[in-house]
Amino acid sequence: MNILLASAALNVYEQMALDETLVRVRPHGVTLRFYRWTEGPAVTFGYAQFVREVRRALQERRFAGPYARRPTGGGVVFHEGDLTFSLVFEAPGRPADIYKNFHAQVHAQLARLGQPGTVFHKPLPASAYAPSVNHTASACFVNPVENDLLAPSGEKILGGALRRFGTTVLYQGSLQVPGARENPACKRAVIEAVRHFLATDLHPCAAPEAWLLQARRLAREQYAAPEWTEKF
Numbered sequence: 001m002n003i004l005l006a007s008a009a010l011n012v013y014e015q016m017a018l019d020e021t022l023v024r025v026r027p028h029g030v031t032l033r034f035y036r037w038t039e040g041p042a043v044t045f046g047y048a049q050f051v052r053e054v055r056r057a058l059q060e061r062r063f064a065g066p067y068a069r070r071p072t073g074g075g076v077v078f079h080e081g082d083l084t085f086s087l088v089f090e091a092p093g094r095p096a097d098i099y100k101n102f103h104a105q106v107h108a109q110l111a112r113l114g115q116p117g118t119v120f121h122k123p124l125p126a127s128a129y130a131p132s133v134n135h136t137a138s139a140c141f142v143n144p145v146e147n148d149l150l151a152p153s154g155e156k157i158l159g160g161a162l163r164r165f166g167t168t169v170l171y172q173g174s175l176q177v178p179g180a181r182e183n184p185a186c187k188r189a190v191i192e193a194v195r196h197f198l199a200t201d202l203h204p205c206a207a208p209e210a211w212l213l214q215a216r217r218l219a220r221e222q223y224a225a226p227e228w229t230e231k232f
Contacts, residue, residue: 002030002200004191007207010035010215012042012068012079017219019086019170020071021211027168028090032194032202034187035084043067044172046074046161051230068223069231072172074161083180085190087171089198095162098169100147105193106158106175107149113185115177116152120144151177 003026010018015035022031042065045054049069057076058067091098107119144150149158160173173190180186191202222228 001205002198002202003032003205004202005031005033005205005207007033007036007212009038011038011219012044012066013219013223014215015084016044016068016070016223017217018207018211018215019088019172021215021218022086022088023165023168023170025211025214026088027165029088030194030198030200030202031086031088032191033086034190035079035086037079037084041065041078041080043076043078044070045076046070046072047163048073048232049075050232067229069229070161070172072161072163072170074159074172077159077174079174081176081179081181083175083183083186083190085173085175087169087173087194089169089171090167091169092167095164095169096146098171099160099162102171102193102197103147103149103158103160105197106190108196109189109192110149110186113189115186115189117157118150118152120146120148120150120156122146 005022007018015037018033022033041063043054043058043063045051045067047070051069054067054076058064061078063078087102103119107117110117144156144159148156151157157177158173158175160171163170175186175190177183177186195201
């Protein structure tokens with residue numbers, strides 16, 4: 001069964017751990033999950049980023065909250081009022097094609113809701129995707145990459161990162177339009193995008209306690225541990 005998973009509010013380490021847990025417990029099904037956050041802003045940063053550069057970027061923003069290394073790539077993302085979500089599914093093909101096709105569906109659904117925007121199509125050199133540029137941590141929502149979604153003003157409103165675990169894909173995304181986190185229409189747009197992208201219905205499901213316990217253990221042992229945060 002392909003599911004729309006609901007869970008309790010989690011901190012940033014538990015969010016990362018639950019996404020990885022879903023890959024482990026549901027590698028062959030489709031699982032869409034909208035994050036419910038504990039109080040206060042948080043930051044995630046890409047798997048391959050240098051933590052010293054990330055910390056410098058946080059200091060520049062005077063950010064003093066928790067931050068966690070993601071299991072996926074990409075750059076620094078500030079989670080303050082965004083609609084953060086993950087999608088676990090099996091898929092063949094190149095990650096770049098998956099990213100392109102899924103974002104096209106989200107773009108179409110947002111347009112149906114009256115949220116104008118464009119898909120960024122400009123090809124960029126490989127250096128634009130690097131986790132570090134001139135010894136500075138790349139920031140996901142500062143410079144768009146190909147197939148990100150932009151507002152009419154040119155600001156990036158949807159970015160995501162992918163990682164393959166064998167044939168299973170983990171996508172972690174952030175939709176950053178005003179009021180996105182509390183707007184049911186934004187969630188509906190993402191749900192409809194997944195339905196069209198993967199040609200499937202999604203059945204609401206509460207996260208079993210066993211999955212949450214597994215995720216919280218993984219959060220303690222890995223995602224909140226200095227060995228993971230300071231991996232690079």
